[in-house]
Amino acid sequence: MGERGYKHERRQGTERRLSNERHDRIREGAVLITGISGRLGRRVARRLHRYRQIVGLDPKPIRGLPPDVEHVALDPRRSQARQVFRRGDIGAILHLGVLHNPGKGAEHHTQNLVALQKILEYADQFGIPKVVLLSSANAYGPRPDNPQFLTEEAPLLAGGAFSEMRDIVELDMFAQSFFWRSPEIEFVILRPANILGTVRNAPSNYLRLDVVPTVMGFDPMIQALHQDDVVSAIECALAPGKRGVFNVAGPPPVPLSRAVALLGRRTMPVPYSLAKGVLRQAFRLGVTSFPAPELDFIRYVCMVDDTRARRELGYRPAYDLEATLRSVDEERWVA
Amino acid sequence: MKRHNALARLSDVAGPSVLPLVGKLMGVARRKADEWTRRLLGDDFEDRVAWLRARYEARGGDPFGLDPDVAKSAVAALAFFHRMYFRTETFGLDNVPEGRALLVSNHSGQIPIDGAIIGTALFLDAQPPRVVRAMIEKWALSLPFAATFFNRVGQVVGVPENARRLLELDEALLVFPEGTRGINKPFSQRYQLQEFGLGFMRLAIETGTPIVPVAVVGAEEQYISLGNLEWAARALKMPSFPIVPQVLIPGGQLPLPMKYRLYFGEPLRFGGDPQDDDLIIRDKVWLVKQTIQDMLNRALAQRAHLFY
Numbered sequence: 208m209g210e211r212g213y214k215h216e217r218r219q220g221t222e223r224r225l226s227n228e229r230h231d232r233i234r235e236g237a238v239l240i241t242g243i244s245g246r247l248g249r250r251v252a253r254r255l256h257r258y259r260q261i262v263g264l265d266p267k268p269i270r271g272l273p274p275d276v277e278h279v280a281l282d283p284r285r286s287q288a289r290q291v292f293r294r295g296d297i298g299a300i301l302h303l304g305v306l307h308n309p310g311k312g313a314e315h316h317t318q319n320l321v322a323l324q325k326i327l328e329y330a331d332q333f334g335i336p337k338v339v340l341l342s343s344a345n346a347y348g349p350r351p352d353n354p355q356f357l358t359e360e361a362p363l364l365a366g367g368a369f370s371e372m373r374d375i376v377e378l379d380m381f382a383q384s385f386f387w388r389s390p391e392i393e394f395v396i397l398r399p400a401n402i403l404g405t406v407r408n409a410p411s412n413y414l415r416l417d418v419v420p421t422v423m424g425f426d427p428m429i430q431a432l433h434q435d436d437v438v439s440a441i442e443c444a445l446a447p448g449k450r451g452v453f454n455v456a457g458p459p460p461v462p463l464s465r466a467v468a469l470l471g472r473r474t475m476p477v478p479y480s481l482a483k484g485v486l487r488q489a490f491r492l493g494v495t496s497f498p499a500p501e502l503d504f505i506r507y508v509c510m511v512d513d514t515r516a517r518r519e520l521g522y523r524p525a526y527d528l529e530a531t532l533r534s535v536d537e538e539r540w541v542a
Numbered sequence: 543m544k545r546h547n548a549l550a551r552l553s554d555v556a557g558p559s560v561l562p563l564v565g566k567l568m569g570v571a572r573r574k575a576d577e578w579t580r581r582l583l584g585d586d587f588e589d590r591v592a593w594l595r596a597r598y599e600a601r602g603g604d605p606f607g608l609d610p611d612v613a614k615s616a617v618a619a620l621a622f623f624h625r626m627y628f629r630t631e632t633f634g635l636d637n638v639p640e641g642r643a644l645l646v647s648n649h650s651g652q653i654p655i656d657g658a659i660i661g662t663a664l665f666l667d668a669q670p671p672r673v674v675r676a677m678i679e680k681w682a683l684s685l686p687f688a689a690t691f692f693n694r695v696g697q698v699v700g701v702p703e704n705a706r707r708l709l710e711l712d713e714a715l716l717v718f719p720e721g722t723r724g725i726n727k728p729f730s731q732r733y734q735l736q737e738f739g740l741g742f743m744r745l746a747i748e749t750g751t752p753i754v755p756v757a758v759v760g761a762e763e764q765y766i767s768l769g770n771l772e773w774a775a776r777a778l779k780m781p782s783f784p785i786v787p788q789v790l791i792p793g794g795q796l797p798l799p800m801k802y803r804l805y806f807g808e809p810l811r812f813g814g815d816p817q818d819d820d821l822i823i824r825d826k827v828w829l830v831k832q833t834i835q836d837m838l839n840r841a842l843a844q845r846a847h848l849f850y
Contacts, residue, residue, distance in 0.1 A: 351689070352680035354703035355606050424686020428607045428693070459602045462609075462694075479686065507683070 229336040230447035233393065236298020237262050238445065239291065239335075241283055241326065243276075244269040246406045247341075247434060248303045252276050254438050255445075264291055265304065283322045292329035299337035299445055302326055305378060319374050320381065327385045330392055339395045339444045341437075342379040344430070344454060345372060346398060349509035355428070356512035359398070359452045372501075383452070395444040397437075399455040400511055404434030404534040409497060411535045413505075419467045423476035425506045426464045432457035433526035433534055443520035453520060454511035458528040463505060469532050479506070582621040583666065590671045597673075604696070606708070608673070612694035620662040623655070627799050628760060629850070630659055634806035635668045638754055642709045643809070644746050645674065645716040646830055647756035648735055648838060649724030652765040652784050655797060656758045657716055663804055664714070675708050676716040677701075679781055702741060709749045716756075717742045719827070726770045726782040732762040733838050735831055740820060743827045748816035752809035753830055757837035759805070763848060764797035765789075801850050805837050 238255055242248050243263030249272060252261050256273045263269065266282040281288045283304065291297070305319055323340070330338050347357045348365030363379060365372035379396060386394050401410035410431070413419065432455060440455045467474050477485075479502065486499040516522040526534070579587075595610040624630050638645070650656060661674040677700035683689045698704045708715050718724055719738035727736060746753050767784040775783035788794035810833065812826050 351683040352699050352701060354701045355698060355707065356703070358703075422686070424688075424690060426690045426693075428605070460605055460607075461603065462607055 232298045233337045233447040237296050238299050238301055239264055239297045240301045240303060242304030245303060250434060251438050251441055264288065283325050289329060292333050297335050300326060300330055300335055301339045301441065303341050316374050319378055323378055323381060331389050337393045339441060340382050342396050342398045343375050344398045344400045344511045345509060346376045346379050347509055349503040349507035351507050353508050355508060356510050358512050359454055359515060393450040395450055396452045397440055397444055397455055398511065399437050400430035400432045400457060402434055402437050403431045403531055405537055406434055414470060414535045418473050418475045421463060421474045421476050422482060422502060422506050423478045426462045427506060427508045428460040428510060429463050429466060430456045430460045430510045431531045433531040436524040436526055440522050443522045449520055453516040454513045455516050456511050456513040457524040457531050460510055461528060466532055469529055582625050583618060590665065593671055594673060606698050607693040608696035609694040613696060616695045617662055617665050620658055621666060624659055624662040628659060628802035630663055630802040630804060632663050632667055632804045637806045637808050638668060638672060639752050639809050642712045642751045643714045643754050644742060644751045645714060645754045645756050646742060647718055648758055648834055649718035649720045651761040652725060652767055652786060654725060656761040659802055660716060660756065660804060672714045674716045675713045677705060681781060705745055706749060709751050722781050726784055728769050729766045733842060735835050738827050738831045740823045740827055743823050744816045747812050747814055752811050754809050755807035755830060755833045755837060757805040757834055757841055759841045759845065760800040760802035763800050800848060803841060805841055807833060807837055
């Protein structure tokens with residue numbers, strides 16, 4: 208009895224020491240950022256480099272980064288990329304290198320999954336104690352019978368109706384299965400609501416239109432999230448000891464029409480069937496990057512409850528609704 | 543030099559003599575309209591709207607999309623039905639407690655006017671006013687315009703998560719545990735409560751919400767339904783397709799102008815484990831159902847006439 212108790216104590220002690228070591232490494236090691244050349248990637252790097260060493264892994268050339276950020280111009284899928292993970296000073300991986308370009312569906316699909324698979328494999332192999340994946344709240348999918356605020360337990364249904372959303376759903380699920388296989392790695396999946404700002408994503412591009420088309424008779428509540436608040440959420444997620452899936456939302460939601468009005472723009476309501484037909488043709492011709500099934504995002508609700516992120520990560524959005532919306536018009540032609 | 547064109551001549555005539563008349567008529571019309579508005583909406587309508595606006599502004603807007611301005615117009619329109627058409631009489635409004643409350647009512651009448659009238663009565667007649675939130679079918683939310691309208695007047699899609707969240711925001715939530723079984727029932731089964739769902743009881747226990755039994759008398763006769771065509775409902779993807787002969791008569795599309803009587807019973811409080819076995823929950827639900835059936839029976843016995 209006594210001996211078992213002693214052994215138990217000793218094992219607990221070892222575990223504690225190991226977890227302390229792991230936490231030190233997460234805190235002091237370098238952050239490896241994939242997809243650093245994107246607008247969001249550069250924003251994260253600019254914030255983190257003040258107190259962390261940053262290694263960027265991205266095949267694309269990058270401009271406008273602080274000089275102390277190390278850039279490795281490699282695709283994570285290439286075998287040479289292994290060297291970067293192997294060097295031993297990496298404390299955390301931040302995976303932003305998910306390609307969202309619905310135009311090249313099938314091609315990107317395999318690229319995205321293989322890249323994530325490689326990164327997770329290396330993390331496991333070289334004992335990198337922390338991995339953060341930026342997923343999306345859109346993975347839940349807009350539906351007329353969605354609860355007003357979806358929690359992290361809600362099923363990811365976007366893949367069924369939107370082949371273009373299949374990627375993000377599968378990446379998210381693939382990453383979740385990794386959770387269970389490698390419990391010693393602190394793994395965080397962030398599912399942010401519509402990110403707005405100078406980024407070139409669908410919601411920001413949509414709100415940047417001079418006249419914003421909407422679906423006639425529909426005006427769902429939407430959530431917007433400032434790009435710098437996403438960076439804050441990533442910072443929270445990189446802290447040692449945090450693990451799990453977290454929704455991230457910004458200021459309180461508003462009806463879509465109100466968001467457009469706050470930006471001082473006009474809406475142009477279009478009947479659903481017409482909008483669908485036009486978009487389908489335009490998409491086929493390559494005139495727009497907005498696929499027709501994604502019209503449901505401006506028809507039905509797809510909002511998330513971020514109570515868990517606020518409670519466990521200590522995340523708080525810093526920007527109010529107006530500032531968040533206005534950010535789509537900032538520095539339109541630079542960086 | 544004076545130009546006598548048609549316009550000038552018209553203005554000469556209109557100037558001194560006609561315009562005051564028009565102005566006077568306008569004044570009379572406006573006064574009449576004001577008077578009618580006051581009769582319909584009550585003297586303190588603006589105060590009630592201001593209260594509504596303040597309540598939701600204090601929270602940074604309603605997360606479910608309720609818009610006080612749209613709700614105000616909807617109540618103003620419904621006030622006609624509430625005061626003139628159905629001449630609603632309410633009993634026991636004081637029984638609705640402050641804070642969260644679950645209003646449980648009988649459901650009838652082919653189209654859910656009963657819910658709208660309960661909402662209007664609680665907004666116009668209760669002191670202080672209450673906003674009633676109700677749950678609607680997801681079918682209604684896939685219809686253009688209807689989806690937006692229902693949302694702006696505070697209706698939410700009927701999923702348990704939404705109900706829980708509304709109660710946690712201390713709202714008054716109206717539920718019809720009979721569901722479509724109640725609203726579609728034929729005339730021969732009027733005022734006989736159909737089977738109750740169990741979800742509302744689990745919700746009330748879980749959130750510690752008092753249940754206010756509500757009996758609606760009048761709505762069950764507004765459309766005389768002979769039955770329900772299930773195949774037609776399925777083909778049209780509608781929740782139901784009642785056979786209502788009166789809609790073939792001109793003007794019969796409107797519900798019959800029955801007298802509505804709303805009875806609010808004393809709040810019932812239930813404890814225990816919300817995850818209890820169905821059998822235990824069913825006993826508690828039976829108690830609520832029996833209370834409402836008793837209220838209905840008593841009200842029907844007292845009712846002297848269908849229309850007044």
